[in-house]
Amino acid sequence: MAGEDEDGWSSVAGEWAELWGGFADPARRAVIAATGIGSGFRVLDIGCGSGELLAMLDRLGVAAAGIDPAPGMVALARTKAPRADVRLGSAESLPWPDGGFDVACAFNALQFAEDTLDAVAEAVRVTKPGGLIAVCNWAERSHNDIDTIEAAVAAAHGDEPIPDGDLRPAGGLESLLAEAGLEVVAAELVEVLWTAPDDDTLVRGVLLGEDAAGQAAGAPTVLEAATPFRVAGGGYRLSNAFRFAVARTPA
Protein backbone atom coordinates (compact mmCIF):
# COMPACT_ATOMS: atom_id res chain seq x y z
CA MET A 1 0.00 0.00 0.00
CA ALA A 2 1.26 3.45 -0.84
CA GLY A 3 2.80 5.17 2.16
CA GLU A 4 4.18 1.99 3.70
CA ASP A 5 7.89 1.28 3.89
CA GLU A 6 7.61 -1.77 1.64
CA ASP A 7 11.31 -1.79 0.77
CA GLY A 8 12.45 -1.74 4.40
CA TRP A 9 14.31 1.57 4.26
CA SER A 10 13.64 2.20 7.96
CA SER A 11 15.82 -0.72 8.98
CA VAL A 12 18.82 0.77 7.14
CA ALA A 13 18.10 4.46 7.72
CA GLY A 14 20.99 5.05 10.15
CA GLU A 15 23.57 3.28 7.98
CA TRP A 16 22.18 4.95 4.85
CA ALA A 17 22.66 8.36 6.44
CA GLU A 18 26.15 7.48 7.67
CA LEU A 19 27.45 5.85 4.49
CA TRP A 20 25.41 7.32 1.62
CA GLY A 21 23.62 10.40 2.96
CA GLY A 22 26.09 12.96 1.64
CA PHE A 23 27.38 11.39 -1.54
CA ALA A 24 24.71 12.93 -3.80
CA ASP A 25 25.60 16.48 -2.69
CA PRO A 26 27.15 17.42 -6.08
CA ALA A 27 23.89 16.44 -7.82
CA ARG A 28 21.85 18.31 -5.20
CA ARG A 29 23.91 21.46 -5.79
CA ALA A 30 23.60 21.06 -9.57
CA VAL A 31 19.79 20.76 -9.36
CA ILE A 32 19.59 23.78 -7.07
CA ALA A 33 21.63 25.77 -9.62
CA ALA A 34 19.59 24.52 -12.60
CA THR A 35 16.25 25.37 -10.95
CA GLY A 36 17.36 28.70 -9.50
CA ILE A 37 16.18 27.62 -6.05
CA GLY A 38 16.96 30.33 -3.52
CA SER A 39 15.75 32.15 -0.45
CA GLY A 40 11.97 32.32 -0.17
CA PHE A 41 11.29 29.38 -2.51
CA ARG A 42 8.88 26.64 -1.39
CA VAL A 43 10.46 23.30 -2.30
CA LEU A 44 9.25 19.72 -1.83
CA ASP A 45 11.70 16.78 -1.69
CA ILE A 46 9.87 13.53 -2.54
CA GLY A 47 11.54 10.47 -1.02
CA CYS A 48 13.62 12.76 1.18
CA GLY A 49 15.46 9.92 2.93
CA SER A 50 17.54 11.08 5.88
CA GLY A 51 17.05 14.77 5.04
CA GLU A 52 20.38 15.95 3.60
CA LEU A 53 18.74 17.95 0.80
CA LEU A 54 16.21 19.43 3.24
CA ALA A 55 19.06 20.65 5.46
CA MET A 56 20.85 22.12 2.44
CA LEU A 57 17.65 23.91 1.35
CA ASP A 58 17.06 25.23 4.85
CA ARG A 59 20.55 26.75 4.89
CA LEU A 60 19.61 28.60 1.68
CA GLY A 61 16.52 30.15 3.29
CA VAL A 62 14.12 27.87 1.45
CA ALA A 63 10.79 26.79 2.98
CA ALA A 64 11.52 23.08 2.64
CA ALA A 65 9.11 20.16 2.84
CA GLY A 66 9.86 16.47 2.53
CA ILE A 67 8.04 13.18 2.43
CA ASP A 68 9.16 9.58 2.80
CA PRO A 69 7.30 6.31 3.49
CA ALA A 70 10.01 5.02 5.87
CA PRO A 71 9.41 6.15 9.47
CA GLY A 72 13.14 5.73 10.24
CA MET A 73 14.05 8.08 7.39
CA VAL A 74 11.40 10.62 8.44
CA ALA A 75 12.77 10.65 11.99
CA LEU A 76 16.32 11.32 10.76
CA ALA A 77 15.13 14.00 8.32
CA ARG A 78 13.26 15.79 11.10
CA THR A 79 16.43 15.79 13.20
CA LYS A 80 18.63 16.95 10.35
CA ALA A 81 16.24 19.65 9.14
CA PRO A 82 14.11 20.64 12.15
CA ARG A 83 12.47 23.58 10.39
CA ALA A 84 11.34 21.53 7.40
CA ASP A 85 7.79 20.21 7.09
CA VAL A 86 8.59 16.47 6.96
CA ARG A 87 5.70 14.03 6.52
CA LEU A 88 5.29 10.27 6.39
CA GLY A 89 3.86 9.15 3.06
CA SER A 90 4.70 8.33 -0.50
CA ALA A 91 5.10 9.90 -3.92
CA GLU A 92 1.81 8.44 -5.09
CA SER A 93 -0.31 10.48 -2.66
CA LEU A 94 1.21 13.74 -1.48
CA PRO A 95 -0.58 15.25 1.54
CA TRP A 96 -0.36 18.84 0.33
CA PRO A 97 -2.89 20.97 -1.55
CA ASP A 98 -2.65 21.87 -5.23
CA GLY A 99 -0.06 24.38 -6.44
CA GLY A 100 1.73 25.12 -3.17
CA PHE A 101 5.36 24.55 -4.22
CA ASP A 102 7.66 26.43 -6.57
CA VAL A 103 9.74 23.31 -7.16
CA ALA A 104 9.14 19.63 -6.46
CA CYS A 105 12.11 17.30 -6.72
CA ALA A 106 12.91 13.65 -6.23
CA PHE A 107 16.42 12.26 -5.85
CA ASN A 108 17.08 8.55 -6.27
CA ALA A 109 13.53 7.81 -5.16
CA LEU A 110 10.96 7.78 -7.98
CA GLN A 111 12.10 4.34 -9.14
CA PHE A 112 10.51 2.99 -5.94
CA ALA A 113 7.07 4.41 -6.74
CA GLU A 114 4.42 1.93 -7.85
CA ASP A 115 3.87 3.97 -11.02
CA THR A 116 6.51 6.54 -11.91
CA LEU A 117 4.24 8.52 -14.22
CA ASP A 118 1.52 8.73 -11.56
CA ALA A 119 4.16 9.98 -9.11
CA VAL A 120 5.22 12.72 -11.53
CA ALA A 121 1.57 13.71 -12.02
CA GLU A 122 1.18 14.01 -8.26
CA ALA A 123 4.33 16.16 -8.07
CA VAL A 124 2.86 18.39 -10.79
CA ARG A 125 -0.40 18.70 -8.84
CA VAL A 126 1.30 20.15 -5.75
CA THR A 127 3.51 22.48 -7.81
CA LYS A 128 2.32 25.90 -8.95
CA PRO A 129 1.52 26.48 -12.65
CA GLY A 130 4.79 27.37 -14.37
CA GLY A 131 6.79 25.79 -11.52
CA LEU A 132 9.51 23.20 -11.88
CA ILE A 133 9.78 19.44 -11.42
CA ALA A 134 13.29 18.01 -10.99
CA VAL A 135 13.99 14.29 -11.10
CA CYS A 136 17.47 12.96 -10.36
CA ASN A 137 18.59 9.32 -10.52
CA TRP A 138 21.60 7.09 -10.97
CA ALA A 139 23.01 7.21 -14.50
CA GLU A 140 23.34 3.97 -16.45
CA ARG A 141 25.64 1.24 -15.13
CA SER A 142 28.54 2.02 -17.45
CA HIS A 143 29.11 5.29 -15.54
CA ASN A 144 29.22 3.73 -12.09
CA ASP A 145 32.09 1.93 -10.38
CA ILE A 146 29.61 0.76 -7.74
CA ASP A 147 27.75 -1.17 -10.44
CA THR A 148 30.93 -3.08 -11.31
CA ILE A 149 31.07 -4.29 -7.70
CA GLU A 150 27.33 -4.99 -7.53
CA ALA A 151 27.57 -7.01 -10.76
CA ALA A 152 30.27 -9.17 -9.14
CA VAL A 153 28.05 -9.69 -6.09
CA ALA A 154 25.11 -10.66 -8.34
CA ALA A 155 27.33 -13.06 -10.34
CA ALA A 156 28.51 -14.71 -7.10
CA HIS A 157 24.83 -15.50 -6.44
CA GLY A 158 24.33 -16.71 -10.03
CA ASP A 159 22.27 -13.62 -10.82
CA GLU A 160 22.36 -11.14 -13.67
CA PRO A 161 23.13 -7.51 -12.78
CA ILE A 162 20.03 -5.39 -12.17
CA PRO A 163 19.11 -3.90 -15.57
CA ASP A 164 19.32 -0.14 -16.12
CA GLY A 165 15.57 0.20 -16.74
CA ASP A 166 14.01 3.20 -18.46
CA LEU A 167 15.12 6.00 -16.16
CA ARG A 168 18.89 5.61 -16.01
CA PRO A 169 20.08 5.93 -19.65
CA ALA A 170 20.54 9.31 -21.36
CA GLY A 171 17.14 10.73 -22.24
CA GLY A 172 15.22 8.47 -19.83
CA LEU A 173 14.26 11.18 -17.36
CA GLU A 174 13.47 13.62 -20.17
CA SER A 175 11.12 11.03 -21.74
CA LEU A 176 9.35 10.50 -18.43
CA LEU A 177 8.79 14.23 -17.92
CA ALA A 178 7.71 14.75 -21.54
CA GLU A 179 5.27 11.82 -21.21
CA ALA A 180 3.80 13.64 -18.21
CA GLY A 181 3.09 16.58 -20.53
CA LEU A 182 5.90 18.80 -19.24
CA GLU A 183 8.40 20.97 -21.06
CA VAL A 184 11.94 19.81 -20.29
CA VAL A 185 14.17 22.83 -19.65
CA ALA A 186 17.44 21.29 -18.41
CA ALA A 187 19.23 17.96 -18.15
CA GLU A 188 22.72 17.06 -16.98
CA LEU A 189 25.09 14.28 -15.99
CA VAL A 190 26.81 14.91 -12.64
CA GLU A 191 29.72 12.95 -11.16
CA VAL A 192 29.01 11.70 -7.63
CA LEU A 193 31.98 10.13 -5.88
CA TRP A 194 31.58 7.57 -3.15
CA THR A 195 34.55 6.92 -0.91
CA ALA A 196 35.21 4.37 1.81
CA PRO A 197 38.16 4.81 4.17
CA ASP A 198 38.63 1.07 4.76
CA ASP A 199 37.49 -2.44 3.82
CA ASP A 200 34.82 -2.59 6.50
CA THR A 201 33.13 0.62 5.35
CA LEU A 202 33.28 -0.53 1.72
CA VAL A 203 31.56 -3.82 2.53
CA ARG A 204 28.92 -2.19 4.76
CA GLY A 205 28.16 0.39 2.06
CA VAL A 206 27.93 -2.04 -0.85
CA LEU A 207 26.02 -4.69 1.11
CA LEU A 208 23.73 -2.22 2.90
CA GLY A 209 20.69 -4.13 4.13
CA GLU A 210 22.47 -7.49 4.49
CA ASP A 211 22.76 -8.87 8.01
CA ALA A 212 26.18 -9.51 9.57
CA ALA A 213 26.36 -13.06 8.20
CA GLY A 214 25.45 -11.87 4.70
CA GLN A 215 28.07 -9.13 4.86
CA ALA A 216 30.75 -11.58 6.04
CA ALA A 217 29.86 -14.02 3.25
CA GLY A 218 29.85 -11.30 0.58
CA ALA A 219 32.96 -9.45 1.75
CA PRO A 220 35.55 -11.44 -0.31
CA THR A 221 33.61 -10.82 -3.54
CA VAL A 222 33.19 -7.12 -2.78
CA LEU A 223 36.86 -6.65 -1.86
CA GLU A 224 38.12 -8.46 -4.95
CA ALA A 225 35.80 -6.53 -7.30
CA ALA A 226 36.82 -3.25 -5.67
CA THR A 227 40.55 -3.79 -6.24
CA PRO A 228 40.67 -1.37 -9.22
CA PHE A 229 39.20 1.36 -7.03
CA ARG A 230 41.74 1.14 -4.18
CA VAL A 231 43.59 4.37 -3.50
CA ALA A 232 47.17 4.78 -2.35
CA GLY A 233 47.31 4.93 1.43
CA GLY A 234 44.17 2.80 1.87
CA GLY A 235 40.49 3.07 1.21
CA TYR A 236 38.46 3.16 -1.98
CA ARG A 237 37.27 5.86 -4.38
CA LEU A 238 34.33 5.00 -6.61
CA SER A 239 33.42 7.31 -9.46
CA ASN A 240 29.69 7.26 -10.23
CA ALA A 241 27.21 9.53 -11.96
CA PHE A 242 23.69 10.80 -11.53
CA ARG A 243 21.51 12.25 -14.25
CA PHE A 244 18.86 14.87 -13.62
CA ALA A 245 16.20 16.53 -15.74
CA VAL A 246 14.15 19.62 -14.93
CA ALA A 247 10.77 20.38 -16.52
CA ARG A 248 8.30 23.23 -16.30
CA THR A 249 4.68 22.62 -15.37
CA PRO A 250 2.01 24.12 -17.66
CA ALA A 251 1.31 27.80 -16.89
Ligand SMILES: C[S@@+](CC[C@H](N)C(=O)[O-])C[C@H]1O[C@@H](n2cnc3c(N)ncnc32)[C@H](O)[C@@H]1O
Ligand atom coordinates in the same frame (compact mmCIF):
# COMPACT_ATOMS: atom_id res chain seq x y z
C1 LIG B 1 17.95 5.61 -2.11
S1 LIG B 1 17.04 6.46 -0.87
C2 LIG B 1 17.32 8.15 -1.37
C3 LIG B 1 17.00 9.14 -0.30
C4 LIG B 1 17.28 10.60 -0.65
N1 LIG B 1 16.37 11.09 -1.67
C5 LIG B 1 18.70 10.80 -1.07
O1 LIG B 1 18.94 11.11 -2.25
O2 LIG B 1 19.60 10.63 -0.25
C6 LIG B 1 15.39 6.17 -1.46
C7 LIG B 1 14.31 6.76 -0.60
O3 LIG B 1 13.07 6.66 -1.31
C8 LIG B 1 12.08 6.35 -0.37
N2 LIG B 1 10.92 5.74 -1.05
C9 LIG B 1 10.67 4.43 -1.29
N3 LIG B 1 9.48 4.30 -1.90
C10 LIG B 1 8.97 5.55 -2.06
C11 LIG B 1 7.75 6.07 -2.59
N4 LIG B 1 6.82 5.25 -3.10
N5 LIG B 1 7.56 7.40 -2.55
C12 LIG B 1 8.49 8.22 -2.04
N6 LIG B 1 9.66 7.79 -1.51
C13 LIG B 1 9.89 6.48 -1.52
C14 LIG B 1 12.77 5.40 0.61
O4 LIG B 1 12.08 5.27 1.84
C15 LIG B 1 14.14 6.05 0.73
O5 LIG B 1 14.19 6.97 1.79
